[in-house]
């Protein structure tokens with residue numbers, strides 16, 4: 357049976373702004389308080405989706421969330437009408453209002469961890485929503501994420517959904533941003549590769565000193581258990597704590613994998629040789645031929661990797677078996693990175709082509725091409741069971757482009773977040789969106 361890796365991209369929400377909310381994420385910190393352009397952000401994302409669809413990839417779309425999250429503000433003690441809640445928060449606790457307005461759900465690589473049916477004990481595709489416990493503004497995403505995923509993959513026979521792990525730092529889980537999968541073919545059993553930043557229960561593991569390690573070993577292990585993965589199909593690896601301290605807040609900022617290939621930076625992991633051996637051995641037992649492409653620090657420093665987001669790229673398989681790398685404009689702007697990429701595609705290896713996308717609005721918050729997509733490997737039968745409303749088509753692209761044009765502002769500053777009108781605009785837009793994507797009622801304002 358034919359199988360596919362479907363990329364579901366997060367649609368940028370109407371409140372996209374630069375709140376400086378993510379300590380440890382260099383771009384988020386350095387662009388704090390700048391004026392954003394939500395309309396441009398959403399259109400940049402849609403253009404990437406359309407381009408991949410035009411290249412022949414199956415592309416999906418994942419809806420944004422209701423923001424400001426008034427219910428979250430009520431949980432923090434603000435009361436009255438929705439407008440009063442927003443105005444009180446703006447007056448007494450602006451940082452909390454900013455956090456409750458973040459459009460961070462666009463980075464759907466953090467929405468969930470997904471295991472394809474070929475890897476799981478019960479032969480279903482498993483999803484665990486990420487608790488995103490490290491940052492308050494992201495920790496409020498998972499209830500709606502679960503409802504949206506439930507509406508997209510609404511078939512018990514093929515899809516199993518797990519609630520987020522316990523909401524404590526010891527089980528900090530950032531979803532697919534620290535998870536990749538190696539396989540010979542998307543429909544065959546593969547090796548799931550879980551990368552963690554620290555152990556929460558075993559003090560012998562090293563940990564970063566400056567910035568938080570968002571993903572714990574114990575969270576990754578829990579997800580593997582929930583999904584029914586066999587030990588023979590799982591490899592765990594620890595991120596190098598030094599790169600977390602250099603701004604690599606997720607593994608997908610320093611490595612990306614696809615098919616039988618891992619593309620990674622020399623400094624990305626601890627115990628790299630052992631890890632590569634384990635990947636090779638386990639994939640080998642499944643009939644695969646694991647290959648790795650290491651980018652030496654002498655050619656691209658960790659700082660250049662963080663600045664350019666070279667590794668936050670999408671590594672895609674083309675029909676002829678070669679691979680294509682989707683990178684952000686910032687890679688072309690960095691001389692050393694661009695030179696490396698020219699050499700890589702000319703070297704006769706598997707990665708033959710690089711395509712560049714302008715995702716500046718998202719990039720300024722630390723979200724590159726790979727952050728914006730959630731990969732779901734599906735066989736034909738499973739793909740047919742996905743809600744067809746969320747699969748990108750030329751008409752859907754046109755409809756969504758018009759929808760953005762109608763509802764989104766082209767400039768947003770912190771002071772605008774206090775405007776209760778923004779909540780109404782957001783709800784009106786999302787109500788229409790759930791009809792466009794045929795999601796039913798998934799937002800708090802639709803179900804409460």
Ligand SMILES: N=C(N)NCCC[C@H](NC(=O)CCC(=O)O)C(=O)O
Nearest residue numbers: 374375376377378384463465533727
């Ligand atoms: N690498 C992956 N997979 N995802 C990128 C997530 C970026 C996101 N930025 C933010 O949440 C910034 C929001 C702000 O500052 O306004 C984060 O740090 O969680």
